Amino acid sequence: MSPDYGSLHDPNAEYTMRDLSGEAMGLAGSRGARDVEITDVQTTMVDGNFPWTLVRVYTDAGVTGTGEAYWGAGVPELIARMTPFLLGENPLDIDRLYEHLIQKTSGEGSVEGVTVTAISGIELALHDLAGKLLGVPAYQLLGGKYRDDVRVYCDCHTEAEADPEACADEAERVVEELGYDALKFDLDVPSGHEKDRANRHLRPGEIRHKAEIVERVTERVRDRADVAFDCHWTFSGGSAKRLAAAIEEHDVWWLEDPVPPENLEVQTDVTESTVTPIAAGENRYRVTEHRRLIEDGGVDIVAPDLPKVGGMRETRKIADVANQYYVPVAMHNVASPVGTMASAHVGAAIPNALAVEYHSYELGWWDELVEEDVIEDGRIEVPERPGLGVTLDMNAVGEHLVDGETLFDDA
Numbered sequence: 001m002s003p004d005y006g007s008l009h010d011p012n013a014e015y016t017m018r019d020l021s022g023e024a025m026g027l028a029g030s031r032g033a034r035d036v037e038i039t040d041v042q043t044t045m046v047d048g049n050f051p052w053t054l055v056r057v058y059t060d061a062g063v064t065g066t067g068e069a070y071w072g073a074g075v076p077e078l079i080a081r082m083t084p085f086l087l088g089e090n091p092l093d094i095d096r097l098y099e100h101l102i103q104k105t106s107g108e109g110s111v112e113g114v115t116v117t118a119i120s121g122i123e124l125a126l127h128d129l130a131g132k133l134l135g136v137p138a139y140q141l142l143g144g145k146y147r148d149d150v151r152v153y154c155d156c157h158t159e160a161e162a163d164p165e166a167c168a169d170e171a172e173r174v175v176e177e178l179g180y181d182a183l184k185f186d187l188d189v190p191s192g193h194e195k196d197r198a199n200r201h202l203r204p205g206e207i208r209h210k211a212e213i214v215e216r217v218t219e220r221v222r223d224r225a226d227v228a229f230d231c232h233w234t235f236s237g238g239s240a241k242r243l244a245a246a247i248e249e250h251d252v253w254w255l256e257d258p259v260p261p262e263n264l265e266v267q268t269d270v271t272e273s274t275v276t277p278i279a280a281g282e283n284r285y286r287v288t289e290h291r292r293l294i295e296d297g298g299v300d301i302v303a304p305d306l307p308k309v310g311g312m313r314e315t316r317k318i319a320d321v322a323n324q325y326y327v328p329v330a331m332h333n334v335a336s337p338v339g340t341m342a343s344a345h346v347g348a349a350i351p352n353a354l355a356v357e358y359h360s361y362e363l364g365w366w367d368e369l370v371e372e373d374v375i376e377d378g379r380i381e382v383p384e385r386p387g388l389g390v391t392l393d394m395n396a397v398g399e400h401l402v403d404g405e406t407l408f409d410d411a
């Protein structure tokens, strides 16, 4: 029998002075038909190209909301530990419940990491739920629309990832056959010139190899697609600057995460050194960490991951800060259709949205998880249906569950 991690808790959370529960805040049940209570929270995990953690919030109105948390060990356990703080609460108080969970799990580490990821999954489900209870699409809860559809960029891979021509061929295929006009390729791929893969330093041959990938791909799809390149926090500041300079002459949409995320000074130094647009954000949490990244000039483009960063309102808040610095937002995304659609709603509701990522084109069944169409011709039309506007196809979800997982209970 596996241990019952969900029953473990931080004793301080029981008697914290800053109690944001509806009871402690003295919220009276005075909203008529909107006096709804949360009765349960459940998770289930789908074995996609990432382990997608789906979250469902149940209510006494018979209406449920479905969200998604970014993948990661411990997330379902953390959600189980947060559930007692949500029972009996009105799910329409999304902002207060987010703050309530952050406060209750502050000893658990809710400044960043998987605790924030777990809260994000609940927050997405609350937006779906609130939209359904009020009969409005989730973007409406965030202030309304700037655009009817949101551009999607396709994260591309080839088996010959270090072969510039193979990358260019794949770019061509994704543009012509799959209909995307925005792509991303990995640039942290071994070139054969490496002498030591730990020291973060790029040898001249490595820089030449990476510049060649960039050149071949961007030249091949020139005028048909924008192309970004991802480095997954790999290089030293000096190497990142040399790489960014070496690709300045090419048409790069952005260069992502060339340096590790911890040191903001290095991040800013790299960004200031080059006209190549630098993006980062998927490894920073909540508005606090993004505020510093943006204010310090650390990025030309900010790339929060919505089911990880704190959720939909948190991303809206990040976008608001970014907008004050005229910084666009490209939403990092490796989610199932549920989390992806949440990103699209935020993308519709903020002025500075660039695009939402799609990271599952090789999977073959990503879109079968929901009944509705999600990505069409490289774009997501933001639905007018209540909530997130996607309905899980329970047969498809059941077919792809992680071993040992069970489906959500009926409402």
Ligand SMILES: O=C(O)[C@H](O)[C@@H](O)[C@H](O)[C@H](O)CO
Residues within 6 Å of the ligand: 155, 230, 232, 282, 332, 333, 334, 357, 359
């Ligand atoms: O930008 C991206 O698409 C991401 O960096 C992915 O490529 C990562 O694999 C994932 O986020 C887990 O590390």
